[in-house]
Amino acid sequence: MSEADVRLAAEAIEARRGARHLLLLLDFDGTLCEFDPDPQRVQLPRERQVLLDRIAEEATVALVSGRQLADVRSRCGLQAPAWYAGLHGLEITGPGEDFAHPGVAHAASLMHALSAAIAADLRSLHGTFVEDKGLSLAVHFRAASHEDGLRAADAMLRHARPHVSAGTIRTMPGDCMVEVLPNIEWDKGSAVEWIRGRVATAHPEVWPLYIGDDLTDEDGFRAVKGVGLSVAASPRAAGADFAVDGPAEVEALLRQVEAALRAGSVPP
Secondary structure (H helix, E strand, O other): OOHHHHHHHHHHHHHHHHEEEEEEEEEOOOOOOOOOOOOHHHOOOOOHHHHHHHOOOOOEEEEEEOOOHHHHHHHHHHOOOOOEEHHHHEEEOOOOOEOOOHHHOOOOHHHHHHHHHHHHHHHHHHHHOOOOOOEEEEOOOOOOHHHHHHHHHHHHHHHHHHHHHHOOOOEEEEEEEEEEEEEOOHHHHHHHHHHHHHOOOOOEEEEEEEEEOOOOHHHHHHHHHOOOOEEOOOOOOOOOEEOOOOHHHHHHHHHHHHHHHHHHHHOO
16 A cells, blocks of 8 residues: 555546535544554544634535444544444444434344453453443454454354354354444445435435445445445555545545545635
8 A cells, every 4th residue: 555545546536526415434543543452442543623613614524333322432532523323333423413223122132241251261261351332342352362362253153153043143253353233234334325315305405425444344334336436555455446544544535535635615
């Protein structure tokens, strides 16, 4: 990856968007923010907050994350109105509208029980922990040895297996983590389509750009295929139209997008 990749992506975005309203959809961890072994320490850097606020003056900004909605919203710190999709789109909020998928109503009690059982198995595995998101669980092992990471993933899968077999929940791998969620036909791509439909009520010609770094973001890439563009922020995510290397290059790309938006808003 290089400055050339960023420039090529920026040129394609501006050329293909034309005069249509930009819907900028972004993953959070690994895309806007660098990873940290402790997810609680991750916060959107101030300069990127300001950049997104400036973009939101000319476009619509949406954050699509695996984190809980309230969590990702608080870590972004944006002042401008924006859309936020948490838990891979199971919960969404935006200007004047909120959404919670009806299929998650009974998930919380099962997730809580699984969390306690898995946490007990992880006590002896240094650098591993369970993140209880209420409607989903994630076992993290970024700070663990390779062997303990495998043991942590095995513990999660062992406890989840009966419920996966029953069709109640599903597992989803990520970067140094494994997550379990309610087994609902809904993903980040579904959230992208839902948000795009709402934005289109105010802007009939909406052009979506999705940027993400992991396997779960591939659903977002597919959702904008043929109607917008997608950018992968790491080699973990396949199927995007363009690729850049990590949050620093995502920021560089967004600066070029913001400059183009500003130039286009100035009357001739």
